[in-house]
Amino acid sequence: MSSCFTISLSLLFFFINFAATEAVPTFLRHYCPNATLFTPNSTYQSNLNALLSSLSSAAADSADGFANAIVGQNPPDQVYGLFLCRGDIDITTCSNCVATGKQDILQRCPNRQVSVIWYDECMLRYSDVFISSVMEQVPSFTMHHTGNITDPTRFMQVLEETMDDITARASVRKSGKKVAIAEANFTSLKKLHTLAQCTPDLTVSQCNTCLRAAILGLPRGKKGGRMFTPSCSMRFELYPFYNASAIAALVPPPSYLPSPPALVTRRNGTYLFLLFVFR
Structure with a gap:
């Protein structure tokens, strides 16, 4: 009886650990330039912490897997941020990814005014300049x-x-x-x-x-x-x-846009992090 109980308990811990491991987002890459630093314990840092908390809370019930926010009254202490979750994941997975990014981005990018972090499941970014509705192709x-x-x-x-x-x-x-x-x-x-x-x-x-x-x-x-x-x-x-x-399950596919000219030749590579493009 004791042996069976031990085996059952071991299996329980195994599945708990397996589930916990599965819940961890897959980190891919981060970007935070050294040229943009803020003073520790400054108003900017306080606003940044509030911004990340706001985005993390928004991810808990975001049907679109996306939200943006602004914290602070006046520049240069205003902080702008947003997150985007992969379009096929559920709200729980999205929320977990953003919550992880909230902590991770501060550790990987300490005292940075501009940062972005990518996971397989989501992307989280913040900046000291307005980023909402702005198309950004770098860094990439x-x-x-x-x-x-x-x-x-x-x-x-x-x-x-x-x-x-x-x-x-x-x-x-x-x-x-x-x-x-x-x-x-x-x-x-x-x-x-x-x-x-x-x-x-x-x-x-x-x-x-x-x-x-x-x-x-x-x-x-x-x-x-x-x-x-x-x-x-x-x-x-x-x-x-x-x-x-x-x-x-999303809305039906809408009408297509006109197709562009043929694409140019692309470069080779390995399944590694090979390219970073900076401003």
Whole structure:
């Protein structure tokens, strides 16, 4: 009896630890320039703490997975911030990611007036200048899968067509989540899975511009890749990495935007953090 109880207790702890591990957001990258520092225990720091707490609270019931906020009466002590959660995750996962980012960004970017942190599940950023409804393409970074495609010409054709499709659909949404996904047949046995997303405060034109630029940062001839900026992101893989039913539950796809000219050649890479673009 004692042995069975011990085994059951061990299994219980295992599942508790497993669940706790699963709840931890996957950190990807942070950016915080040394040139923008604030004085410890200053009014700016007090406002920053209040801002991050406000965003964390907003994430707990944000149906759009997005919110922005301003704290402070006058410059240079005003702080502006926002968060964006991946379009297919639920409110609990979104809230957990932003809450983690609230603590993590202060540890990774101490005394910085401008910072952004990316996880697989969300992005959190703040600044001493106005950022709401402003399209930002820098800083940016890419992640590349190490595996190569056996038929890169065919793959890039399918990828470009699919990215055009989801860029148009994500951009044209005028309210709610600006996100779109698509699947395409690469071979009879392999499917391409893609996702594009913008912050909901962007206009149709801003989102379209951001995603078109992000496409150019994607790798050529690789099995997977991602591109992140403060205002939008794109990803493709040869396996499903998103909750398709969650995105399908959003409003029906609207009319498409006109397609742009053919894309230019992209660079190679590995599935590592390879590119940072600064102001």
